[in-house]
Amino acid sequence: MDEIYESLPKQTIFCIDMKSFYASCSARLLGLDPLTCYLAVVADTNRNGSVVLAATPKLKADFGIQTGSRLFEIPNDPRIHIVNAQMKTYLQTSVEITNFFNRYVPMECIHTYSVDESFLHTDGTERLWGDAETLAKRIKRDMFKEFGLTCAIGIGPNMLLAKLCLDVEAKKAGIAQWKFDDVKKKLWPLSPLSKMWGIGSRLEQRLHRIGVRTVGQLANYPLDQLEKKFGVIGNQLYYHAWGIDLSDLGTPMLEGQISFAKSQILLRDYDREGEIKHVILEICEEVARRARNEKKAGRTVRLGLGYSKSERRSGFYRSQTIAEPTNITMDIYEICMQLFKTHYNGETVRKIDISLSNVCDDTHTQLSLFDMSKPERKKLGYVMDQIRERYGADTLLRAVSYTKAGTAKHRSTLVGGHKA
Template sequence: MGYIDYSKEPRSDIAFIDMKSFYASVECVDRGLNPLRTSLCVMSRADNTSGLILASSPLFKKVFGRSNVGRAYGLPFDIKTRKFNYYNAQEQGIKVSPQYIAYIENWAKRTLIVAPRMDYYIEKNIEIQNILLNYASSADILPYSIDEGFIDLTSSLNYFIQEKDLSPEVKLDLLSARIQYDIHKQTGIVPTIGMSNSNPLLAKLALDNEAKNKKNFRANWSYQDVESKVWTIPKMTDFWGIGYRMEKRLHQLGITSICDLANFNPDILKKELGANGLQLWFHANGVDESNVHQPYKAKSQGLGNSQILPHDYVHQVDIELVLSEMAEQVAIRLRRAHKKASKVSIHVSYSRTEMKKAIQGQVKIDPSNSTRILTQAVLTLFRDRYTSGAVRRIGVFYSGFVDEHFSLISLFDQVEMIEKEEQLQSSIDQIRDQFGFLALQKGSALLDASRNIARSKLVGGHSAGGLEGLK
């Protein structure tokens, strides 16, 4: 560890708090059940064999060997009958025995499968944020997602833990334990906390790689632990910023561990991987100069929306209806951002029964935020690539942004017609802003294939809420 002089690196007392199996825990507590001793799964379209698993309790994961994300048909039992799924076992190469079948069916009968309630989860998140405000100001709290976030306790650590003979590590652990207790007492949810007396990165690594496996669900990683803990993370993909593709690129450079990465030549990393490679080198050495008060904000590259259809769409006219609706929804968000897009992309995935490669396409257009123009581009992309087959997932994406005041007018454009269209579009947007997205709808919204009304009742794509950014 001769590369970094940690005495010159910034230090802060950080806790990274994660609500253990948040959605599933909320559902368990609401039913008076222990989240750690209940087999429960939160599933979108919980009555459907192709439902999407959004969250599951720790016991559910242990019993069925499942992660949070998956499909109902991937479970070792049928969600309706709770009988063993022989087909799934055969697909996954599971060795089936009478004892195993009995074990699965016994737990399947005791397992709760519930639909998501996004509004309720948001309420619980707000309740937890209010608990954190008892220990730090809002400026010291950075939500990372609905179930996890950073809290900088540097300013309040000595206020709450006043014993002068205690080390900063002990003080941070005591205060984190107090926060942990308050959250569990008030909400019934068990928080896991990664801590660091150094920086946010090390707190996050502590949570992901140690705290989740400890009995008290707390762990502290600081500068003095880089060599013994950071460098010994067993899987490279368990490290911040390294996915399977990046791992493959690092392997090509002869880097097979975090220790190798930390001791590699940073100049070569920068040459081969750019600024990202250099950042990974610093992170592998425990260096992170970001802070909770000035979080990094990625430059917006585009706007998009995608959805998994409730069933296979086999008719082209129905697929095009949903594509048109999504094109309009993203166009509204584009206008609210005061931007025009010069690139339009689509992604259409077939049903798993089709065994077909997904459709992907992109086209450049003159900068526009017109619903009509963007919808035409989306439908043209689709029609040029689609022949037949059942579709299950659809995505629409706009990028290549310019300011909304930018316009390209040719001699062949009818300026008066363009202005009338923009005025009509603006009036529709104003009505929807005031009275809701469903206040003005085309007659096609009443067709069985339409998704506008159904999705108006969603939050984040799941039950209880509204169309993202449109309600």
């Protein structure tokens, strides 16, 4: 593998994560120090069961309040500030931080991975700012001076190692750098596998079934067998386990895993079958719309139901693959209903996940002799999308969205899933 390392492009990639970004922004708005104050950002301060979206480091350390905690779990302590999410402010700050990065590298060398995380390609800036560690320290210092915000920076020879360096080491150390020589010592012991960027819980379970539980075991598994079991994903998994990533800045880490998904934590427990079906239909509409926006269609539909804490079971996740790809809402809904009928037994539901995968270009879909209405139904979906894009997301809603169970009408008023 040393010969392969020698032949790879020599790059310097920064992966920058804003620490407790939402909570820190809210703290600064109140004139508080994000590092010393007790502050929680929640979805809605008027709902006792509202989810905690972010918490300052001191609140996490001293009171054990984490992202995902509930409002009623926060102690009644006068030192603790509880605020609503302000998504417009967070998004605007994220844009300002991107412009801040542009002082150090050209805009085309910046990839905004999420609201609070970015990649920077810093090659060619050494004469201006010094080596990678010097530049990282400068960015941290200048960011705190200008925005009052802190960050962690992982440095690597590609996006993959920069991200893994950030998650495994830099989030504790502040700044860390990994090179190919560090892969065996720092990356291979990584476990569980879901800590590896690009490996989700389902893929992790499949790897467990072949006896792979650490990145080192993945790196030493026969490549031909991985390719036989996982296809092109197996090839990428193998080389990623060796720290090799040839993707350009901003491209997906595992290209074969493209899917369209929507996950929603419900505002309350849903124990009526009809109400659960109403929300499933709304989410199918959103998943289908996302696929149509990318001119894609998929063959595999996955339904997941997360149960309330009052239930003994955590829920289920099941999928079904169809012969012809689709991005039609009612096609996806009918498959979800088949899965729902088979696996749902009357439990109280608090979370719903739906995804469309096994994706291809929508232009590749064929006319079915058994469903002559499909072209018209597909065309109708695109027309509805255009109307919503022009006049607003709540312009056209299904009737279920106006029932007590519906959530789409409320969500249309949110930014990024939360209050603006």
